[in-house]
Amino acid sequence: MDRRDFLKNMSMAACGALVSSAGFNALAADNESYYQQFKRQLKANPILRGWEGLSADIAPREFTWQGKLPDALVGRQFYRNGPARAVLGNQRYTHWFDGDGFVHRYAFGKQAVTHSGRFVRTKKFNAESRAGRFLYNGAGSVIENARPSKSAETVNTANIALLPVNGDLWALWEAAMPYNLDPTTLETKGQVSLDNALDGVPFSAHPHADRFGNIWNFGDLSFFGQPAMVIYQLNSQGKLLQYKMVSAPASYVHDFAVTDNHLIFYFPPITKQHGAETLIDSMQWHKDQPGQLLVIDKNTLTPVMQVPFDSGFVFHFGNAWQQGQQLVVNACWYNNADVMLNGVNSVIAEQAQQHHRSTAAQIHIDLSANTARLQSTNHEMEFVQFDGRFTGKPTAQQFGVYAANTAGRADYNSIAALNTESGVLDLHRLGNDFLTEEPLFIPTGNKPGEGYLVNTALNFKEGATYCMVFNAQHVSDGPVAWVKLDNYMPMGFHGAVI
Amino acid sequence: MKTLLPALTSLYCISATAANVEIVFSDISSLRGELYIAAYNSADAFTQKQAFQSQIIRVYKSNQTAVLADLPAGDYSVMAFQDLDANRTLNSNMMGIPTEPYGFSTNPHLMGPPSFDAIRFTVGEDDMSITINME
Numbered sequence: 001m002d003r004r005d006f007l008k009n010m011s012m013a014a015c016g017a018l019v020s021s022a023g024f025n026a027l028a029a030d031n032e033s034y035y036q037q038f039k040r041q042l043k044a045n046p047i048l049r050g051w052e053g054l055s056a057d058i059a060p061r062e063f064t065w066q067g068k069l070p071d072a073l074v075g076r077q078f079y080r081n082g083p084a085r086a087v088l089g090n091q092r093y094t095h096w097f098d099g100d101g102f103v104h105r106y107a108f109g110k111q112a113v114t115h116s117g118r119f120v121r122t123k124k125f126n127a128e129s130r131a132g133r134f135l136y137n138g139a140g141s142v143i144e145n146a147r148p149s150k151s152a153e154t155v156n157t158a159n160i161a162l163l164p165v166n167g168d169l170w171a172l173w174e175a176a177m178p179y180n181l182d183p184t185t186l187e188t189k190g191q192v193s194l195d196n197a198l199d200g201v202p203f204s205a206h207p208h209a210d211r212f213g214n215i216w217n218f219g220d221l222s223f224f225g226q227p228a229m230v231i232y233q234l235n236s237q238g239k240l241l242q243y244k245m246v247s248a249p250a251s252y253v254h255d256f257a258v259t260d261n262h263l264i265f266y267f268p269p270i271t272k273q274h275g276a277e278t279l280i281d282s283m284q285w286h287k288d289q290p291g292q293l294l295v296i297d298k299n300t301l302t303p304v305m306q307v308p309f310d311s312g313f314v315f316h317f318g319n320a321w322q323q324g325q326q327l328v329v330n331a332c333w334y335n336n337a338d339v340m341l342n343g344v345n346s347v348i349a350e351q352a353q354q355h356h357r358s359t360a361a362q363i364h365i366d367l368s369a370n371t372a373r374l375q376s377t378n379h380e381m382e383f384v385q386f387d388g389r390f391t392g393k394p395t396a397q398q399f400g401v402y403a404a405n406t407a408g409r410a411d412y413n414s415i416a417a418l419n420t421e422s423g424v425l426d427l428h429r430l431g432n433d434f435l436t437e438e439p440l441f442i443p444t445g446n447k448p449g450e451g452y453l454v455n456t457a458l459n460f461k462e463g464a465t466y467c468m469v470f471n472a473q474h475v476s477d478g479p480v481a482w483v484k485l486d487n488y489m490p491m492g493f494h495g496a497v498i
Numbered sequence: 499m500k501t502l503l504p505a506l507t508s509l510y511c512i513s514a515t516a517a518n519v520e521i522v523f524s525d526i527s528s529l530r531g532e533l534y535i536a537a538y539n540s541a542d543a544f545t546q547k548q549a550f551q552s553q554i555i556r557v558y559k560s561n562q563t564a565v566l567a568d569l570p571a572g573d574y575s576v577m578a579f580q581d582l583d584a585n586r587t588l589n590s591n592m593m594g595i596p597t598e599p600y601g602f603s604t605n606p607h608l609m610g611p612p613s614f615d616a617i618r619f620t621v622g623e624d625d626m627s628i629t630i631n632m633e
Contacts, residue, residue, distance in 0.1 A: 127525075127633065147631070148607030151595060154633065196589070199597040224593055225610075245592065 035092040049460045050435050050491040053086030053099055058117035062109075063483035069108060069469060070452060070480065072444045077183065078106040078454045078467070080437065081171055082492020083159045085119060089133040091143060095280065096491075098138025100125045101159030101171055101179075103186050104456075104489065106467050113467055113483045118186035120158040120171045120179050140280040152176045152223055153200050160205035161494035165215075165238035169496065172205040174254065175223045183498055194232070194240040201230055205494065206255040206316075209236070211391050216258055216298070218265070222250035222272065223279075229253075231263065231301050244301040249292045252283060252340065257320035257329045260392040262304070263296040264320055264329050264365070268313045268337050285337045287311055293372050295327070295365065305367060310374045313337040315358070318384040318420075319395045327365040330398060330420060332358035332382050333374065357403055358382050360418055379418055379425065383438035383494075390448050396421040397449035399472060401436045404429050412436050415455055415468075417475045426475040433461040440497050441472060449473060452480075454497065458488055465489040516568040518625045521576065523562045523601065525633035531557055531582040537566050538575050544614035550574070575617040576603040578630055601630040 032040075042048045083099025086092055093099060101120040106113050119125055128135050136155045137146045149155045156176035163170040163178070170178035170192055177200065178192040193199055202219030209215050215238065219230040227250040233241045251267035258264075269289040276282035290308035297304045318330030335356055361376040384400035402416035404427060413434050417426040430436060439455035453470040465488050468479040523533060536549040543550065551566050557580060566576075579588040579600040589597045602617040619628060 123527075123633075148605060150600075150633075196597070197592040199589075200591045200595050201593060221593060224595065226593065230592070 033090070033092075034094050035087065035090050038092050046463065047435070047460045049463060049488050050458050051086065051096055052488075053490050054084040054102055054117070054119075055087065057119060058104075058115070060107075060114050060116040061486065062112045062114050063467075063485060064112045065481045065483055067469075067479060067481040069110065070444075070471075071110075073108050073442060073452060073454075073469060074110045076108045076442065077498045078108065078440065078495060079162050079169065079183075079497070080104045080106075080456060080492045080495040081120075081159060081162050082490060083157065084490050084492075085125070086490070088128055091134050093134070093138055093141040095138055095140030095278075097159075097280075098141045098157070099159060099490070100128075100157050101173070102490070102492075103162065103169075103171060103181060104492070105183075105186055106454075106456075115467070115483075115485055116186065117489070120181065121188035122156050122158050122179060123153070124155055124157060137278055140278050142277050151200055152202065159493070162496040163207050163215075163238075164496050164498045165234075168238070169498075170238075172203065172207070174205045174220065175202045176200070178203055192238075194234075195243070198230070198240075198243065203232065204254070207232075207234075208256070208258045209388065209391065210258050210260065210298075211389075211393070212260075214241070214298075216256075216263060218253070218256060218263075220248075220253055221245070222248075222252075226250070229265075231296060233298075233301070242301065246296065246301065246303055248294060248303075251292070252337075254315045255317050257317040257331070258298075258391060259320050259322045259327060261298055261322060262320075262327060263298060264317075264327060264363075265294040265296070266309065266314045266331070266363070267292040267294065269311050270313075270337055270341070280341065283337075283341050285341050287336060293363070293365065295367070305365070305370060307365075307370055307372055309363070309372055311336070312374075313340060315339070316382065316384055318360075318398050318400075319386040319391060319393075321392050321394050323394070325366060325368040327363075327367065328394070329363040329365065330384065330386070331361050331363055332384055332400075333361035333376055334358045357412070360384070360398065360400075360420065362420065377423070379416075379423075380412070381416060381418060382412060385439060385441045385453075387441055387443055387448050387451065389443055393448075395448050397472070399439055399441055399453055399475075401438065402427060406432060415439050415453065415470060415475055417449070417453075417472060426473075428470065428475050428478050430457055433459050435460060435491055437492055438494055439470070440495050442497050456489070456492070458491065460488070463488045515623065516570050517621050517623060519566040519569055519574075519621060520625070520627040521564045521566065521578075521603075522627060522629045523564070523578065523632050524560075524629050525631055526557060526560045526562055526580065526599065527633065528580070528582060528599070529558055529560065531580050531584065533557055533562060533564070533578055533580055534586075534588075535564055535566075535576065535578045537569070538577075538614060539570075539572055541614040544575055569621045571622050573618050573620050574603070575612075575614050575619070576628070576630065577612075577617070578602075578632070580632060599632045601632045603628055603630060605629070605631045 084102030085100035152175040158171035207217035215234040249267040269286040295305040313334040320329040360379040380403035401412035402414040439453040443451040538544040539550040
């Protein structure tokens with residue numbers, strides 16, 4: 001295991017957590033396995049607790065609320081998915097993204113939260129559990145004596161996101177089909193087959209509902225070498241209404257934005273080269289080439305506009321809407337794809353300051369002039385959320401994780417509500433001992449942005465994960481209710497509230 | 499007995515130029531349907547889907563075996579799929595990717611259909627066993 005792999009794991013942390021320059025200077029000789037390296041580093045560098053991982057399901061335990069849970073949230077369930085099995089036998093994945101999906105459930109009672117968690121029983125999880133070792137290379141990790149994987153489905157970890165549908169909870173990855181979970185027991189019920197022709201076809205991790213009860217998603221076929229995407233339209237019950245394959249740049253795309261009439265995609269100037277051992281190693285960034293914006297008409301599922309756009313990278317989009325012939329699209333904009341590909345280089349160079357975080361930005365698209373421009377800010381935000389009742393309508397409030405005074409680090413230590421019209425920031429700093437995860441918005445009342453944020457965050461020094469509730473209109477007041485779990489949980493990605 | 503010897507000797511000679519190839523199908527996850535097995539003995543035959551030998555066997559255990567009997571010495575490739583829905587066809591999705599279990603001799607690391615050469619193995623004078631991973 002080489003130094004680069006070790007660092008690569010940490011570099012990915014910039015996506016929602018951190019890269020600390022501390023601790024990277026004392027790396028062992030090359031003959032120490034990554035499994036051993038991590039174990040040793042963990043003692044000196046507790047921030048690594050965020051990526052230590054889990055090895056077993058977690059039975060329900062109750063934790064009494066501090067503060068007071070708003071009545072509107074009593075009886076709700078908050079879920080989070082993320083990579084968690086990073087170790088099996090004596091091998092540790094070198095890449096954060098590769099851990100098997102683990103779903104946490106926080107059931108909100110009036111007095112207490114009940115927390116439980118369970119690994120998604122994917123085919124991969126079951127096969128590797130039986131074998132007692134990892135069998136396949138991951139998106140970024142190389143495994144000793146790896147078996148060839150015939151398709152992406154073989155290595156589907158279901159570890160990115162969750163979609164509540166029709167009383168079920170779908171666990172999503174981005175290059176394969178969803179797994180269906182029981183929302184109470186978290187037991188895996190099987191895979192979701194939308195149509196025979198779609199078996200084994202990617203259903204990405206960021207489906208979006210519009211105001212009309214449709215669920216939209218895409219599947220990136222460039223994982224299979226095809227410069228195309230599948231566009232899906234489902235009804236609110238998760239039934240497939242239609243799908244269509246459309247030409248699209250072969251790049252890497254994680255998320256998209258939805259207006260009343262359009263779906264908007266951004267393709268960074270990334271190509272995938274043949275012959276690399278892992279997907280991420282195959283990705284090449286072309287800084288001198290533009291990205292591409294693609295606008296698809298929701299009614300016909302056909303592209304209506306494709307234009308070159310700034311060279312950059314986007315994991316996540318916020319709300320988007322149409323005003324006349326203008327589309328306004330909120331996005332977390334990276335100036336380059338280091339977060340996906342090369343973050344490691346600046347760590348090696350001990351230039352941690354150069355770890356670019358994303359900033360809250362807007363893409364303005366002129367449909368009649370066939371042009372688009374980027375309007376960025378200095379607000380370092382990721383994992384943005386908004387009031388989903390107003391998808392496709394102009395909204396000003398955007399919620400997310402935020403970086404405030406994180407000198408020398410590339411993580412996000414705060415929760416924020418940013419008014420994207422006025423620039424007013426409503427911020428709560430959890431402090432530099434915390435790594436924050438995506439806050440989810442739960443609407444109450446009728447006004448846009450009226451509601452609560454639920455969030456989890458890891459205090460890596462204490463070794464405890466917290467679950468917190470904020471008033472979305474008074475974030476800087478701090479959490480109105482919170483619990484501290486009895487242990488620390490690995491850093492996860494996306495969640496859902498039922 | 500003496501009169502039988504020449505006949506036995508000639509039988510022995512035939513078997514010396516051919517071998518039985520046992521195929522172990524590993525990691526079969528659904529114990530149902532049938533395995534369709536086809537062995538090809540040249541690139542041309544492979545391209546034209548002219549199997550030298552083919553078999554259909556019922557699946558009832560996770561490491562099902564089959565035997566290709568008396569294969570003359572030479573190079574072969576084997577393709578197999580598990581027909582789960584009894585339509586005698588390897589089902590595939592809109593991208594053309596199979597949606598029923600399948601496997602190839604040599605268990606190559608590849609995405610997409612193989613060539614004869616990519617999955618070729620050599621049969622000599624001795625009986626042999628190969629494993630085809632079906633997961």
